[in-house]
Amino acid sequence: MTFDRSIKIAPSILSADFADFGREIRAVEDQGADWVHVDVMDGHFVPNITFGPPAVAAFRKHVTTVMDVHLMIAPVDPYIDAFAKAGADIITAHVEAGPHIHRTLQAIRGAGVKAGVALNPGTPAEAVEHLLDLTDLICVMTVNPGFGGQKFIDMTAKVRRLRTMIGDRPVHIEIDGGVDPTTAPRLAEAGADVLVAGSAVFRGGSVSNSAPYGENIRAIRAAAEAALA
Template sequence: MSFDRKIKIAPSILAADFANFGAECEAIEAQGADWVHVDVMDGHFVPNITFGPATCAAIRPHIKGVMDVHLMISPVDPYIDAFAAAGADVITAHAEAGPHIHRTLQAIRAAGAKAGIALNPGTPASAIEPLLDMIDLVCVMTVNPGFGGQKFIDMTGKIRALRALIGDRPVHIEIDGGVDPNTALLVARAGADVLVAGSAVFRGGSASNPDPYGTNIRAIREAAEGVYA
């Protein structure tokens, strides 16, 4: 997994057909997805329950590229090794999920995965300043975590602050929540390079009719890349 700042589209399988995950992962990659984003929720840290390591292990053979696992769980540390063993390329933990995020990031890297840190809308960019040399990705939540399909919360000021803090470090800025062709322009302009999108990608298509996925992915990418045109 090499680093570059090209726009990457990371469809969230939270919006996919739960009964057909393998085919859905293959379909979105064939239609141009760069990463596959897996939203893990525990019903404790966030008010929803989704997937565990077994689901990640089951879909891993169907993913050729990056499997990006976003842990919206607390505690995090007891589950890191299981998600790494399931094939996660990136494991992201929330800064708010426990008192020892430094230890969590150490554990993620020790398990062989890239380390991400996620910030809820109420958490400032400055929260990660002491951790910048321990992370490969910062995920800016542009909704309150827990459910797909929520309305975008404007975090462009935070994104710009993170971009300035990161400087020339090889750290991705990922956006998760309410991303569509309209909001993609805003966040890319502010400095984001990985865009997670759920309903905006999967709307109108299916694993057996994947062309709408490609249309949706291209629309988001073109909007974001228009910043650099």
């Protein structure tokens, strides 16, 4: 993965057809997705259960871009190696999920994977201030994690603060939750470069009719890029 700050759209397969993940992943990539976002939930740290390492390994066979694995689980550390072996390019852990996030990020990088750290809406930017040199990505949650399709919570000020803190470090700012063409511009203008979108990408399309996926991806990208022009 070569670092750059261009706008990247990362469809969340939480909004895909669960019975047809392989073709759904190929469809969104064919329609212009830059990354594929995989939301892992444990029913403990968040009130939902999704995928384990075997499912992520199955997804990997179909992902040709970047597989961005977001661990909404606690504890995190015992599962890092399994998700790394499953083929994650990026593993993101929540700063709120355990007492030793510094150690967690060390372990992710030690497994040969890019390391991300996520912040819930109620967690300030300063929570990652001393982690920036161990981090490749900061994920700003703009919903409370657990379910797709939630209403957007405006975290623009937090994104702006993070962008200032990051400076010239090669660290992505990712937004997860409620991203669509109306919310993307303010986030991009504030400094975000990776936009996770679930329902806003998959809405109106299907594996057999994937053109709407492309229209949705292009609409989000165009809205974000226009804010940077």
